[in-house]
Amino acid sequence: MDDGDDMDDGDDMDAPPAPNVNEFCSLSEIADQSDNEFDIESATPAELENYWRSQAALVDQGTAVVPEELRDDFALM
Amino acid sequence: MQSSIPILESHEWDLSAAVDEITALFDDPAVDAADARLDAFDVEVCGIEPVDEPADDPQDGNASPYCQASFALNNEPDDGIPFGDPAGVEEYYDDLLASLASLHAVVPEELKPHLDVLGETFSTFCVILEQCEFDFTAAGPDLDAYQADVEAEFDAAADVLDAHDENVCGIVF
Numbered sequence: 323m324d325d326g327d328d329m330d331d332g333d334d335m336d337a338p339p340a341p342n343v344n345e346f347c348s349l350s351e352i353a354d355q356s357d358n359e360f361d362i363e364s365a366t367p368a369e370l371e372n373y374w375r376s377q378a379a380l381v382d383q384g385t386a387v388v389p390e391e392l393r394d395d396f397a398l399m
Numbered sequence: 400m401q402s403s404i405p406i407l408e409s410h411e412w413d414l415s416a417a418v419d420e421i422t423a424l425f426d427d428p429a430v431d432a433a434d435a436r437l438d439a440f441d442v443e444v445c446g447i448e449p450v451d452e453p454a455d456d457p458q459d460g461n462a463s464p465y466c467q468a469s470f471a472l473n474n475e476p477d478d479g480i481p482f483g484d485p486a487g488v489e490e491y492y493d494d495l496l497a498s499l500a501s502l503h504a505v506v507p508e509e510l511k512p513h514l515d516v517l518g519e520t521f522s523t524f525c526v527i528l529e530q531c532e533f534d535f536t537a538a539g540p541d542l543d544a545y546q547a548d549v550e551a552e553f554d555a556a557a558d559v560l561d562a563h564d565e566n567v568c569g570i571v572f
Contacts (some may be wrong), residue, residue: 347445
C-alpha cells in the first residue's frame with residue numbers, strides 16, 4: 323500500500339492532461355471515427371458534401387484547442 | 400480540409416472530377432510530415448488506436464506470387480509505429496524489412512529497382528534509429544534530414560509499385 327510519501331510531491335503521479343489536450347483528443351477521435359465509417363468511394367455528392375463540411379467543422383473546433391506544439395502541423399491539414 | 404472545399408464546390412462535389420486537384424493540394428512532404436506527427440500525437444497522447452482498412456483482394460485477372468505477396472503485406476495487421484517504445488520500434492522495422500525481403504524474392508524484374516528504393520530507404524531508417532537506440536525523438540532530426548533527401552525518389556518508386564498493384568494485380572486500396 324502506498325504510504326503517501328511520494329504523493330506529497332507528486333513524483334510518481336502523472337500530471338493530468340491540460341483541458342485543451344483532452345478536448346483536442348476528443349475531436350480527433352470523433353474525426354477519425356467519422357473518417358473510418360465514411361465510405362468515400364460510394365458516397366453521393368450530397369453525402370460527400372455533408373461529410374466534408376462536418377470534418378471541416380471539426381478542424382475549425384480543433385484549431386481553437388490544438389496544443390501549441392502541433393499548431394503549425396495542424397494548420398497544414 | 401477547408402482549402403479543398405472550393406475545389407469540390409467547383410466540381411459540384413463530384414470527387415472523381417476533383418480528385419486530381421485535391422491530391423495535388425496535399426502532395427507535399429511537409430503535409431506528410433505534419434500528418435505523421437499528428438497521428439503520433441493521437442496514438443501517444445490521446446491513446447487513439449490507428450485503424451488500417453484492408454485492401455481489396457486481387458481480382459481474378461492476376462494472382463501472381465508477387466500480387467499475392469503484395470496483397471498479404473498490405474493486409475497484415477498493423478497498429479502503426481509504436482513511437483514511444485524503442486523495442487517495439489525495432490521490432491516494427493525488423494518485421495517491415497523481412498516483409499520487403501519476402502516481396503523481393505518474387506518481384507517482377509521491372510519492379511525490382513523500385514522495390515530496392517523502398518528497401519534501401521527503410522534500411523537506412525533502421526541504421527539511423529539504431530544509432531539512437533530506436534528512440535524516435537532522438538533520431539527525429541536525422542530522420543527528417545534523410546527523409547528530405549530521399550522523399551522524391553521514394554515517392555516515385557512507391558507510386559510505380561502502387562500503380563502496379565492497382566492496375567496489374569487489381570488491388571484497390
